[in-house]
Amino acid sequence: MGTITYPFRQDLDWKRLAQFEIDNFKNKDKVNIIQFASSDGSEAYTQIISLLESQHAGNIDKFFPILAYDIDEEVTKAAKSGLINLKQKHVDLINKNSNRFSEYFQSSEKILTIENDLNIKASAQDYVKTYKVADKLTNKVIFNQADMYDILFKYRDNSNTILLCRNLLGYFDDKKIKSTLHIISEKLKKDSLFIIGGIDSDISLIELYLECKGFKEVMKHVYKKIR
Numbered sequence: 001m002g003t004i005t006y007p008f009r010q011d012l013d014w015k016r017l018a019q020f021e022i023d024n025f026k027n028k029d030k031v032n033i034i035q036f037a038s039s040d041g042s043e044a045y046t047q048i049i050s051l052l053e054s055q056h057a058g059n060i061d062k063f064f065p066i067l068a069y070d071i072d073e074e075v076t077k078a079a080k081s082g083l084i085n086l087k088q089k090h091v092d093l094i095n096k097n098s099n100r101f102s103e104y105f106q107s108s109e110k111i112l113t114i115e116n117d118l119n120i121k122a123s124a125q126d127y128v129k130t131y132k133v134a135d136k137l138t139n140k141v142i143f144n145q146a147d148m149y150d151i152l153f154k155y156r157d158n159s160n161t162i163l164l165c166r167n168l169l170g171y172f173d174d175k176k177i178k179s180t181l182h183i184i185s186e187k188l189k190k191d192s193l194f195i196i197g198g199i200d201s202d203i204s205l206i207e208l209y210l211e212c213k214g215f216k217e218v219m220k221h222v223y224k225k226i227r
């Protein structure tokens with residue numbers, strides 16, 4: 001599977017998602033963003049930037065810190081380092097979604113090496129550069145190495161959860177997909193959100209399955225628990 005990821009992955013409308021999250025939880029004092037398969041932190045930073053830059057955001061502190069988990073030791077170490085590797089096309093993608101790139105990312109003298117990083121190996125000629133991530137992003141997320149199932153089994157939702165589990169289920173076999181979706185549907189209460197990725201939406205009948213489990217698709221790849 002690998003840990004490949006990048007900021008503002010185009011399988012989600014991040015801006016619209018942030019606005020939806022703000023509206024959906026406008027009556028909640030605290031919202032828990034739980035991120036499984038958090039990889040090198042790209043996705044957490046994307047979510048934070050999107051919330052920070054939302055219009056009419058109100059109190060967005062209630063969304064932080066994001067609790068981000070990945071089973072892979074190397075990639076979690078990289079996320080915790082406060083550094084990130086970006087190719088020029090990733091820089092362009094961030095610039096397309098935010099005009100404050102330099103507020104969030106600064107060129108670093110240090111080089112971030114991640115063992116088995118497919119992003120680097122995929123095309124060595126496509127130059128990867130290491131950036132320091134600004135404190136305003138890193139202090140809004142806590143990265144931990146953990147198996148998502150250990151976290152999920154213990155989790156208690158109070159109808160105030162945003163659970164991102166993106167581009168992971170799609171790599172599992174049918175039995176594991178169904179049992180994972182079953183646990184998630186048992187854990188998440190009405191109004192909480194479950195967010196998947198483009199690779200996961202290739203799973204046959206996933207929408208129908210999630211509907212049967214009490215979820216409604218509120219935007220592409222975003223499901224709200226409605227009962």
Ligand SMILES: C[S@@+](CC[C@H](N)C(=O)[O-])C[C@H]1O[C@@H](n2cnc3c(N)ncnc32)[C@H](O)[C@@H]1O
Nearest residue numbers: 002003004005037039070071072147148166167
């Ligand atoms: C393809 S990446 C997806 C990264 C990111 N969510 C995205 O959509 O760009 C899949 C990640 O899932 C992690 N992973 C695999 N099994 C896991 C598990 N049981 N618990 C937590 N993370 C897991 C891998 O280490 C890898 O970093």
